[in-house]
Amino acid sequence: MTYQVILPAAGLGKRMGAGKNKLLLELKGIPVLIHTLKVFEEDEACKGIILAIHPQDEADFIALLAKYSVTKVINLVPGGEERQHSIYNALKTVNSDGIILVHDAARPFIQKEQIHRLTEAAEKTGAAIIAVPAKDTMKKVQDGVVVETVERSSLWAVQTPQAFRISLLQEAYEKADKDHFLGTDDSSLVERLKHPVAIVEGNYDNIKLTTPEDLFFAEAILEKRKRLG
Numbered sequence: 638m639t640y641q642v643i644l645p646a647a648g649l650g651k652r653m654g655a656g657k658n659k660l661l662l663e664l665k666g667i668p669v670l671i672h673t674l675k676v677f678e679e680d681e682a683c684k685g686i687i688l689a690i691h692p693q694d695e696a697d698f699i700a701l702l703a704k705y706s707v708t709k710v711i712n713l714v715p716g717g718e719e720r721q722h723s724i725y726n727a728l729k730t731v732n733s734d735g736i737i738l739v740h741d742a743a744r745p746f747i748q749k750e751q752i753h754r755l756t757e758a759a760e761k762t763g764a765a766i767i768a769v770p771a772k773d774t775m776k777k778v779q780d781g782v783v784v785e786t787v788e789r790s791s792l793w794a795v796q797t798p799q800a801f802r803i804s805l806l807q808e809a810y811e812k813a814d815k816d817h818f819l820g821t822d823d824s825s826l827v828e829r830l831k832h833p834v835a836i837v838e839g840n841y842d843n844i845k846l847t848t849p850e851d852l853f854f855a856e857a858i859l860e861k862r863k864r865l866g
């Protein structure tokens with residue numbers, strides 16, 4: 638199942654505190670952005686990558702695409718104030734049908750096998766997301782006091798990629814824009830259409846590099862993969 642992918646890469650990395658786009662930080666000498674891009678560059682089912690970038694990063698990103706021979710980037714679009722705005726800017730440039738993925742550029746450890754299970758599910762259902770069963774107990778808190786412990790057996794920790802029929806995601810984004818709805822993931826916009834979203838189980842390696850300790854976890858994941866081959 639072929640697909641296109643939108644990679645939102647226009648964040649400021651405030652929680653990382655690196656003083657620059659965290660996607661320019663290096664893991665084993667290679668920028669995070671390139672680790673993520675290479676997964677899709679090397680996936681024969683990926684027919685095109687649309688990168689949402691911050692204008693201040695444009696020169697650095699273009700230089701990296703050339704240095705690492707990334708050929709599948711078909712468009713660079715300006716990011717927006719929020720992740721959702723960056724993705725919407727990219728989605729507006731898509732004029733085809735089929736399946737589109739949205740994947741955080743800050744998640745460099747996604748693997749082709751998971752992507753293919755995801756696209757197959759999205760082909761069947763129109764919408765599918767990668768997630769893993771929650772390992773921690775989650776509680777709702779108000780004013781510093783627990784108000785509810787959420788039943789863990791039904792909880793999943795949602796990641797990206799998230800995969801959709803292009804027309805469905807475009808409808809969801811148009812409605813969210815009209816309603817001024819801001820979600821923390823793309824699936825929540827599709828759920829507002831009362832459209833079912835399938836869960837595809839991924840793995841716990843697919844972390845999002847968000848805070849400084851994640852860089853240490855990332856190095857450990859790379860070391861594990863090197864040892865396991």
Ligand SMILES: Nc1ccn([C@@H]2O[C@H](COP(=O)(O)OP(=O)(O)OP(=O)(O)O)[C@@H](O)[C@H]2O)c(=O)n1
Binds near residue numbers: 652716717719742
């Ligand atoms: N306005 C934004 C915000 C985020 N992103 C991208 O969306 C992904 C997930 O966002 P997050 O991890 O929150 O990145 P940042 O927004 O950079 O982090 P922070 O919230 O700590 O600033 C990242 O690849 C980020 O580059 C984006 O394209 N446009």
Ligand SMILES: C[C@](O)(CO)[C@H](O)COP(=O)(O)O
Binds near residue numbers: 822823845
């Ligand atoms: C989309 C996401 O990665 C799913 O877990 C997450 O919601 C992104 O959150 P962020 O704060 O925009 O990184």
